[in-house]
Amino acid sequence: MSKIESILFVCLGNICRSPLAEGIARDLAQKRGLELKIDSAGTSGWHIDEPPCANSIAIARKYGIDISSLRGRKVSVYGDDVFDWIVAMDKQNYHDLLKMGFDESKVKFIGDFGLEGQEIPDPYYYKNLEGFEKIFAMLKTAIAEMYKQLS
Template sequence: MCEQERVHIVFVCLGNICRSPLAEGIANALYTQAPNTPSLEFSSAGTSGFHNGDPIDARSIAIARENGIDIAHYTSKQVSPYTHSDVDLFVAMDRSNLAALKAMGFESHKIVLLGDFGLGGAEVPDPYYGGADGFKKVYAMLQNGIADLLGRFKR
């Protein structure tokens, strides 16, 4: 992947209101601190349209803000073969989203589980129905997994 001029990475969760927009924000923040990394572009989307066009969950915004990242302007969007045909890598938060991406017809070699990057294969749990502690745990997992993922792109 590193031979390309730009690599487009999309983080994917179910509704694109908690995990994947937080992952996008973390990736952008870590990327600005990553020397010797090729041109990377990050975005996020959900496999469902439950929240399409909705603002990001306030708890994701809060944990991001606590860590110096602003994702307040993000809005939820659904992944689609029509709007995501230029994607080089889909990074799924859990195995259900991984399977959904494959069922949508995306090429298997372009789909990975974030948990396979420094997280021992763990799924990033959906914190939606939990409290602030769940969002803190998810933030830490995302930060570790994304740091490992970005490390794979260094020249």
């Protein structure tokens, strides 16, 4: 495997899962002394320039991570050569990335990193933090495993 220097996390709207993954990934990279370019985006354009949802901001803040300055963007703003890995939160986004023409060797499914194939569920409609706690824990597990594979 060639050296991985950049990771893009992708969900549907880029306001719940992928910004949370970006925040966790940056936090864990800093704590492990990894120098990585980390970003997030969505496959849809529904939330361009919007901040992460309030529950994503709140759960990240609970664990000492600030994602409030992030803004939604669509994955199409990036070319295929910008990131070494493009990590999809679920199978639908994985397939959408391939349909958009992203290099199959770069597109990864987050469920393959310590989650036994599980998708990160979309918590957009959750009314409380419980669902966000669950995805935070899943993301932290997956990203920690991802970083183990990079070392």
